[in-house]
Amino acid sequence: MKKTFILMMLSLYASYNYAQGLILDGFMQKKGDIISALSFSTENYDTYYVGEVKTQNPNLGTITTNSTSLYVVGGITDYLNVVVNLPYISSKPSAGFWSPQSDFQDLSIFLKGRLFNHNFESVGQFSLSAGLGYSTPISQYIADAPISIGHQAKRTEFRLLVQHQLPMGLFIMAQGGYLHNYNVTIDRGYEVLVPDAFDFTARIGGNIKSFYADAWLSNQIAKKGTNIGPGVPFPGNAISFLRTGFNLYSTLPFVKNLGVSAGMGFTLSGENIGKATRISGGLVYKLSVLK
Amino acid sequence: MKNIYLYIISGIFILLMLACKEDLPEMEKLPILNPVSTDAEAVNWQTVLDLDYHNLISIDPAAEANTPAYQNELSELVTITNARTAEQARKAEYWSAGAVLRWNEIAQELVSKYNVAPRVGQATDPQKPFAHPPFAARAYALLSVAQQDALINTWIYKYEFNRQAPASYAQDIDLLFEISDLPSYPSEHAVVAKVSQEVLSYLFPLEKEYLEELAEEHIESRKWAGVNTQSDNLAGIKVGEVIAGQVINYAKSDRMSEANDPEDRHLIYFDIANQISVPWKCIETPLRKPMVPFYSIVKTWHDSTEVYNTTPPPPPAIGSNEFNEDIKFVRNICDNRTREQWRIADFWADGGGTSTPPGHWNRIAKGLISNESLSEVRAARIFSVMNRAMMDAGILSWWSKYKYYLPRPSQIDEKITIATGIPNFPSYVSGHSTFSASAGTVLSHFFPGERENLKQMYEEAGISRVYGGIHYNFDNLAGREAGIEIGEIAIKEALPNNLN
Incomplete structure (x- = not known):
């Protein structure tokens, strides 16, 4: 089924370094179907934004972050899916002496429900879905340092998605989300407010036979927070960005239920985040427990 | 039926929006002072x-x-x-x-x-x-x-x-x-x-x-x-x-205006060429002049002979067995740094953009003074004894840093990774240790019930720099010793003034 292939593409966005929630899509898994994906990505930047100003730091050089994510979607019913994601992330600088970091980062769990669905026959299928997610750090990774893999903030997020599938296999999706971050107690011994953020993402894509492609644009806008600066705790930074990218997916010809994916992402602009370029690839496997 | 979901989820959404209104206090809340004694x-x-x-x-x-x-x-x-x-x-x-x-x-x-x-x-x-x-x-x-x-x-x-x-x-x-x-x-x-x-x-x-x-x-x-x-x-x-x-x-007129050294005159003044086989150098990019090489010529608050008598002996020679043991110790911490060691390094780092280690000790003093509801004049006196001790401790520490000109651990072994920024000046003795031990010693005198706590704090502040990968433990120990002695000089001066 075409939808199955498409569904898996979201795994590629799942662990885009930190400061971004899990981006959902508008496709639903059927009751009892489980899809799992293992994705790998590498991203790097030598330029980052202090506030909105581009900066480089020769005492850090290029910062490279690799992640491996396990991603699982399961159909509880045809209208309610659970989505789980767990990334393992490593980050290191190419210059200077700062210690590299690596650990499991944040475990995310989403409930995604289809609220409305209508088939317009000749003009395609329209759906409205909502997602409610929670993520929590599952290791004691370092949060307040120039090289870190996350902010240690627990997060609740809510997303609304509209999607329209055209009969010939094309689809467009738009979603808006609100990400609420909880305060973090940093190693310096006090609590820091981690700014909340809005997230807007649009995607357009389609598939022919067993091949799929999409392009996306994602904009996160943080609420009031700090800028990167001397003595300023990193988790309190207001992180915003505009990113774009594409994904490709294909099933494998001889192995049943297995597919491969690849993608790239680019940072167009940002605030208090690296101007990172990302390459990713993944393996996708589908399992039906109720058949 | 589906509308119900929509209402529930919208409700949660609104609650989340409200939840983000929480704010942190900007200034610490402290009780209204009603001093135990008017002194x-x-x-x-x-x-x-x-x-x-x-x-x-x-x-x-x-x-x-x-x-x-x-x-x-x-x-x-x-x-x-x-x-x-x-x-x-x-x-x-x-x-x-x-x-x-x-x-x-x-x-x-x-x-x-x-x-x-x-x-x-x-x-x-x-x-x-x-x-x-x-x-x-x-x-x-x-x-x-x-x-x-x-x-x-x-x-x-x-x-x-x-x-x-x-x-x-x-x-x-x-x-x-x-x-x-x-x-x-x-x-x-x-x-x-x-x-x-x-x-x-x-x-x-x-x-x-x-x-x-x-x-x-x-x-x-x-x-x-x-x-x-x-x-x-x-x-x-x-x-x-x-x-x-x-x-x-x-x-x-305390000569602070002469503490900077844009022309590197200190290299001659301290005769660095004849002082050490591998002299300290800046390991930042771009290169930066070291911080206040002539801080040691600033006027001390206490008798300068007494202060300078606390100057520690030279550090182990680079390449000696003792030195090699010490650098191995730092390297080992960096290769296997525990989460708690990182926390301690960060807790006491007090680096750029913060109120510095002396500021950290002012906060500790503030807590003790506020807890005991001391009069304004007594509070000022305690801060004054502590802060003069810390400044003299800084002067002594800077004297030792430039006199011995010892490289930071990462300059000797570039695989030593850090959990806190590398300060841009020589290593021996640790400023953190000297500042902290002097302040902790002075506060122990005024708050004898806190002696053990304070000792634990200044020892932790000192070792935090070794955990951070930016100091040898002998920097820490020698700094601590000098700091304690300077704290004692300060207390001795405070004693005849009927102040306990």
């Missing part, structure tokens, strides 16, 4: 600067209670307190936590703001000082010396004129909070506000207006609370101005 005997305490302050200060005697002038002041207070706004009450309560404590917080805030290294190649701007740890140690010392000398003089006038609190002459004053029976003329709050405002304006010239506003609000707040009249405040301002002038004169 009347402080009139006999020694001031730090050996000056004939009494001849320098000229304030009018307090007007008698029945004079029309004072009666007018009292009725002004009745009017003000009966028309007090909620905002005025809030501000008066804020300042009432302690004049010394609040101005110490303000000094820390300014140090944090100015603790930003200038860009490489940028000329130093005296209007915009770089508030690094040696600068900060001196700033805190100057501020607390000024507060102490001003308050001792204030106590002398208070007990000389013995004017009681305004409310004891006019029952109609609507007091915001209870106060002690400390005589009210001159106002100790006005004194501290003025003296602190002027000393801090000298140190941070661009903050002059901000500080002026704060001092004005602070002084006025005493009227809003109904605890000081106009003449209490004016006399306080006068005392503050005179003492600030004297302390600023001292600061102008």
Whole structure:
């Protein structure tokens, strides 16, 4: 089924370094179907934004972050899916002496429900879905340092998605989300407010036979927070960005239920985040427990 | 049916939006100070600067209670307190936590703001000082010396004129909070506000207006609370101005202006070429001049011979077995750093943009002083003994750093990774250890019940630098030893002044 292939593409966005929630899509898994994906990505930047100003730091050089994510979607019913994601992330600088970091980062769990669905026959299928997610750090990774893999903030997020599938296999999706971050107690011994953020993402894509492609644009806008600066705790930074990218997916010809994916992402602009370029690839496997 | 989901989810969404309204307090909430003792005997305490302050200060005697002038002041207070706004009450309560404590917080805030290294190649701007740890140690010392000398003089006038609190002459004053029976003329709050405002304006010239506003609000707040009249405040301002002038004169001639070394004269002065086989070098990009190489020529607060007698012996020679053992120790920590070691390194880092290690110890002192509800004059005295000890500890530590010119561990073994920034000056001895041990030793004297806690704290502050990968443990141990000795020198000087 075409939808199955498409569904898996979201795994590629799942662990885009930190400061971004899990981006959902508008496709639903059927009751009892489980899809799992293992994705790998590498991203790097030598330029980052202090506030909105581009900066480089020769005492850090290029910062490279690799992640491996396990991603699982399961159909509880045809209208309610659970989505789980767990990334393992490593980050290191190419210059200077700062210690590299690596650990499991944040475990995310989403409930995604289809609220409305209508088939317009000749003009395609329209759906409205909502997602409610929670993520929590599952290791004691370092949060307040120039090289870190996350902010240690627990997060609740809510997303609304509209999607329209055209009969010939094309689809467009738009979603808006609100990400609420909880305060973090940093190693310096006090609590820091981690700014909340809005997230807007649009995607357009389609598939022919067993091949799929999409392009996306994602904009996160943080609420009031700090800028990167001397003595300023990193988790309190207001992180915003505009990113774009594409994904490709294909099933494998001889192995049943297995597919491969690849993608790239680019940072167009940002605030208090690296101007990172990302390459990713993944393996996708589908399992039906109720058949 | 599906609509129900929509309502539920929208409801949760709205709740989330509301939840993000929570905010953190900007300034620490502290209780209103009601001192356990008014410390009347402080009139006999020694001031730090050996000056004939009494001849320098000229304030009018307090007007008698029945004079029309004072009666007018009292009725002004009745009017003000009966028309007090909620905002005025809030501000008066804020300042009432302690004049010394609040101005110490303000000094820390300014140090944090100015603790930003200038860009490489940028000329130093005296209007915009770089508030690094040696600068900060001196700033805190100057501020607390000024507060102490001003308050001792204030106590002398208070007990000389013995004017009681305004409310004891006019029952109609609507007091915001209870106060002690400390005589009210001159106002100790006005004194501290003025003296602190002027000393801090000298140190941070661009903050002059901000500080002026704060001092004005602070002084006025005493009227809003109904605890000081106009003449209490004016006399306080006068005392503050005179003492600030004297302390600023001292600061102008303490040789701090010669501590920078843009031409690297220190290499000759300390004969570095003949001092060490592998001299310290900057390992940042781009290269930066080391921090205040001549801090050691700045005037010490205590007898300089005594201070310099605490100079530690030379560090182990680079390449010696002892040295190799020590660098292996650091490397091993970096290769296997535990989460707790990282936390400790970060907790005590007090790097750029913070109030520095001396600021961290001012916060510790503030907590102890506030807990015990000590009088303003005693609080100032404790800060003054501690901050002078810390500045001398800094001077000694900087002397040792440039005398021995020992490289940081990462310069010797570039695989040593760090959990905190590498300071741009030589390693031996650790400034953190020296500052912290001197402050902890002084505070242990004033708060003997906290001795064990304080020891644990200064030891942790010292080892935190080894956990961070930026110091050898012998830097830490030698710094700690010198710091303890300097703390003891400071206590010894405080002892004859009837102060325990």
